[in-house]
Amino acid sequence: MRLMFIDPPARTPRSTVLLVLLASLWLAVFGNLALWRTLRQLPDITGWHGFAFGVAFAVIIASVVTVVLSFFAWRWTLKLAISLLLLMAAFATHYMLMYGIVVDTPMVINVFQTDTREARDQLSWQLLFTVVVLAIAPMVWLWPQPISPTALGKQALHNLALFVGGLAVAFGTTQLVFQDFSSLMRNYIDLRYQINPLNSVYALLDMTVIPAEQPRGPLQSLGLDAQIAPRTGHATQRPPLLVFVLGETARSQNFSLNGYPRPTNPLLAKENVTSFTQVSSCGTSTAESLPCMFSHLGRSGFDKRSHEFENLLDVLQHAGYAVLWMDNQSGCKGQCARIPYVNTSNLKVADLCDSGECRDTVMLTRIEQELAKLPLERRMRGTVVVMHQMGSHGPAYFKRTPAEFKKFTPECTDTSLSQCDQQQVINAYDNTIVFTDYFLSQIIDWLKTQEKTSTTALLYVSDHGESLGEKNIYLHGLPYSVAPPEQTTVPLITWLSPSFEQLSRVNSRCLQANRDKPLSHDHLFHSVLGLMAVKTSVYQRERDFFAICEGR
Numbered sequence: 001m002r003l004m005f006i007d008p009p010a011r012t013p014r015s016t017v018l019l020v021l022l023a024s025l026w027l028a029v030f031g032n033l034a035l036w037r038t039l040r041q042l043p044d045i046t047g048w049h050g051f052a053f054g055v056a057f058a059v060i061i062a063s064v065v066t067v068v069l070s071f072f073a074w075r076w077t078l079k080l081a082i083s084l085l086l087l088m089a090a091f092a093t094h095y096m097l098m099y100g101i102v103v104d105t106p107m108v109i110n111v112f113q114t115d116t117r118e119a120r121d122q123l124s125w126q127l128l129f130t131v132v133v134l135a136i137a138p139m140v141w142l143w144p145q146p147i148s149p150t151a152l153g154k155q156a157l158h159n160l161a162l163f164v165g166g167l168a169v170a171f172g173t174t175q176l177v178f179q180d181f182s183s184l185m186r187n188y189i190d191l192r193y194q195i196n197p198l199n200s201v202y203a204l205l206d207m208t209v210i211p212a213e214q215p216r217g218p219l220q221s222l223g224l225d226a227q228i229a230p231r232t233g234h235a236t237q238r239p240p241l242l243v244f245v246l247g248e249t250a251r252s253q254n255f256s257l258n259g260y261p262r263p264t265n266p267l268l269a270k271e272n273v274t275s276f277t278q279v280s281s282c283g284t285s286t287a288e289s290l291p292c293m294f295s296h297l298g299r300s301g302f303d304k305r306s307h308e309f310e311n312l313l314d315v316l317q318h319a320g321y322a323v324l325w326m327d328n329q330s331g332c333k334g335q336c337a338r339i340p341y342v343n344t345s346n347l348k349v350a351d352l353c354d355s356g357e358c359r360d361t362v363m364l365t366r367i368e369q370e371l372a373k374l375p376l377e378r379r380m381r382g383t384v385v386v387m388h389q390m391g392s393h394g395p396a397y398f399k400r401t402p403a404e405f406k407k408f409t410p411e412c413t414d415t416s417l418s419q420c421d422q423q424q425v426i427n428a429y430d431n432t433i434v435f436t437d438y439f440l441s442q443i444i445d446w447l448k449t450q451e452k453t454s455t456t457a458l459l460y461v462s463d464h465g466e467s468l469g470e471k472n473i474y475l476h477g478l479p480y481s482v483a484p485p486e487q488t489t490v491p492l493i494t495w496l497s498p499s500f501e502q503l504s505r506v507n508s509r510c511l512q513a514n515r516d517k518p519l520s521h522d523h524l525f526h527s528v529l530g531l532m533a534v535k536t537s538v539y540q541r542e543r544d545f546f547a548i549c550e551g552r
């Protein structure tokens with residue numbers, strides 16, 4: 001008997017050039033489902049003309065991807081590079097289709113700053129499906145393919161050919177459809193952020209190697225001359241205590257204090273609060289807004305800054321106040337680097353904390369013991385506490401509220417918001433505003449108990465707004481120039497105790513008369529300094545919204 005050994009049929013080795021071209025085509029066509037959907041909805045080019053333009057657009061994308069891959073088309077790096085692009089395109093496609101987002105640099109920075117808990121909120125079966133079909137399936141085909149061995153010099157020539165060929169085809173095709181192409185790119189600025197995977201590649205380069213406007217040099221100190229102005233002619237010597245609540249994803253229009261027809265602010269409505277109705281945010285995401293909110297520069301100055309500067313909290317500390325940052329979310333984005341900080345999101349408090357997340361009210365259970373840790377001589381002068389909320393963080397709005405606050409039902413419980421009826425999304429979101437209303441009123445109640453030893457005030461402002469399905473857009477983070485007002489108009493609420501009104505000479509009735517004046521995050525830095533009577537050369541009175549109501 002003779003044993004027969006039969007070799008499995010040998011796989012034909014593939015050339016790197018073929019793999020690059022296949023990957024480029026796949027990415028251009030299937031990695032851009034969201035872009036094709038957008039193009040179809042645009043009124044500018046339709047019918048056969050639109051289809052031909054779409055084909056040309058796909059050829060341009062494929063050839064630019066070929067140019068990108070020509071740098072990595074070596075035997076040992078090509079599969080890895082293709083796989084990364086496939087995964088980036090698949091994840092981006094899911095979020096673009098589900099939430100109408102686009103991929104620009106701030107969005108990618110957000111992705112890197114998102115903690116695992118937030119990421120877990122966003123996992124879904126739809127995401128898994130999209131990634132498997134668009135990325136995993138072609139990777140399963142790609143990885144077993146043998147690559148034909150090529151001498152290094154010859155491979156370099158092949159790669160150069162891919163690079164030059166890709167550029168030539170991209171350039172030539174662009175010329176063919178130049179009229180349509182340039183007018184579309186001009187009229188729809190965010191279209192360029194929808195081109196997968198080039199949007200992600202560009203954002204990664206922008207964050208790392210493109211030097212451009214990145215501020216340089218060491219951190220510049222700010223307001224070293226800050227002093228607390230003596231408050232003369234006032235009987236009470238109780239030091240001021242300001243709680244600055246940094247809201248999350250709250251949009252102005254869903255506050256009944258600002259005219260929303262649903263009763264989302266039943267508790268604050270009973271307090272002597274002032275709610276400003278026309279406040280615009282500095283950015284459309286936490287990572288973009290936060291540093292800008294605490295900066296002295298304002299939105300336009302912050303974008304053009306030549307250096308990184310210290311912020312509002314540093315100036316308050318220079319003046320001699322006790323300053324504390326309590327964080328119930330994903331961190332302070334560098335704003336609390338030089339002041340005392342406490343994270344409450346990972347506490348284990350029964351009824352308030354569950355699966356790695358705590359209700360915002362947990363900060364109140366901790367505040368007294370945390371304040372007691374601050375230096376006494378500073379507390380004698382006064383205290384500013386920032387409370388960074390979990391607030392209305394999406395897309396899992398329903399997870400932000402305990403059962404007894406679910407006033408509006410049914411709620412959307414799918415993190416793929418576009419799968420829900422829009423009203424259910426709004427219900428779940430409005431319940432988070434009802435809970436924030438409760439949280440803020442609890443703070444006011446607590447501040448009233450502190451009046452024996454302090455003179456107290458509350459300032460609440462959100463970092464950015466949220467889209468809840470208007471024009472099929474969900475969540476936030478669109479480039480500011482194209483972001484809808486839902487994402488950029490934020491609530492700003494103040495409450496001053498009667499003794500604080502006396503101390504600061506700011507009259508609540510006057511604030512209420514000015515509540516419809518246009519304001520922005522640009523005013524925060526100077527308004528807090530004004531309210532806390534900090535004298536410093538960096539203070540600008542024209543940006544202090546309390547100044548007009550100071551009864552001097």
Ligand SMILES: [Zn+2]
Nearest residue numbers: 249285286463
């Ligand atoms: Zn945010």
